[in-house]
Amino acid sequence: MSPILSLLVLLLVTSTSAFTMTPPSTRGSSTALTAYNKVFVAGGSRGVGRCLVDQLIASGRQVVALVRKEEDAGLLNALEGCTAIVGDAFDQKTVENAMDGCDAAITTLGGSTADQGQRIDYDGNNNVIESAGILGVTRVILVTSIGCGSSKEAAPPNVFEALKPVLLAKEKAENILIKYYTNMNWTIVRPGGLKSEPATGKAILTEDNTAIGSIHREDVAALVIQALDAANTEKKILSAVDPSITSSVSMEGKTVEEFALA
Numbered sequence: 001m002s003p004i005l006s007l008l009v010l011l012l013v014t015s016t017s018a019f020t021m022t023p024p025s026t027r028g029s030s031t032a033l034t035a036y037n038k039v040f041v042a043g044g045s046r047g048v049g050r051c052l053v054d055q056l057i058a059s060g061r062q063v064v065a066l067v068r069k070e071e072d073a074g075l076l077n078a079l080e081g082c083t084a085i086v087g088d089a090f091d092q093k094t095v096e097n098a099m100d101g102c103d104a105a106i107t108t109l110g111g112s113t114a115d116q117g118q119r120i121d122y123d124g125n126n127n128v129i130e131s132a133g134i135l136g137v138t139r140v141i142l143v144t145s146i147g148c149g150s151s152k153e154a155a156p157p158n159v160f161e162a163l164k165p166v167l168l169a170k171e172k173a174e175n176i177l178i179k180y181y182t183n184m185n186w187t188i189v190r191p192g193g194l195k196s197e198p199a200t201g202k203a204i205l206t207e208d209n210t211a212i213g214s215i216h217r218e219d220v221a222a223l224v225i226q227a228l229d230a231a232n233t234e235k236k237i238l239s240a241v242d243p244s245i246t247s248s249v250s251m252e253g254k255t256v257e258e259f260a261l262a
């Protein structure tokens, strides 16, 4: 994890009580097989993307993962149901060739504030979106971050400033989907501060763009798959947080309404 993203985690994860939530009437099922049986994943070498690869395979789907390093491809190719392709997401044609034949695309591509010039948070994600458009892959899930777009106010100002280049680049990718891909069934998932700990199973998606807090990477992956399968996540922008994790960020006393997947 980059030092700056570690900072976000540190700022989001400390003491005090978290927020409460109102329960949804229904929850999506992560095991229900849908039309999306062969899923392209960009960012699958580690973090949320790797959790996604594991969980998608566990749900009985095939995964095509685009990774930069041969060693990551070796690890993923050893998993039954996963085909890893070595390539750089900065190259649109590479992304398109890897995605060809898939019925859905998920991107968790992310970079660091230290990056200069092209940012994978925009250019890589844009290449995934553009490739999906070219290939007619109409189901796309873009994983960005709380602090992007309409959720800017949710991020504490010091966190927003520290992460600004990354958040703005991700927001630019979000806007491509929102403004130009009106025929696409897209969903944007904005997680809070990420932790690599076992799933709590208590994380939620919410349309409340003031929600802020922490969430474990395994739970983000599970929510992304639930969102993939749900019929009512088309053109939705959803924050992903875990009300069961204590956080220093002041959601105390606030009620966050869980988005009811259906």
Ligand SMILES: NC(=O)c1ccc[n+]([C@@H]2O[C@H](COP(=O)([O-])OP(=O)(O)OC[C@H]3O[C@@H](n4cnc5c(N)ncnc54)[C@H](OP(=O)(O)O)[C@@H]3O)[C@@H](O)[C@H]2O)c1
Residues within 6 Å of the ligand: 001, 005, 006, 008, 009, 042, 043, 044, 045, 046, 047, 048, 049, 066, 067, 068, 069, 087, 088, 089, 090, 108, 109, 110, 111, 120, 124, 143, 144, 145, 146, 191, 192, 193, 194, 195, 217
């Ligand atoms: N850290 C946080 O607290 C936080 C909070 C909210 C949102 N997010 C965002 O949530 C997402 C998941 O975060 P994470 O920390 O679990 O994962 P991550 O460590 O940020 O993983 C980023 C992924 O993008 C891949 N990638 C970067 N540049 C690439 C390129 N040119 N070509 C192909 N792949 C490339 C990386 O591959 P390599 O292994 O080859 O580098 C890695 O698989 C990211 O978009 C992140 O920015 C993070």
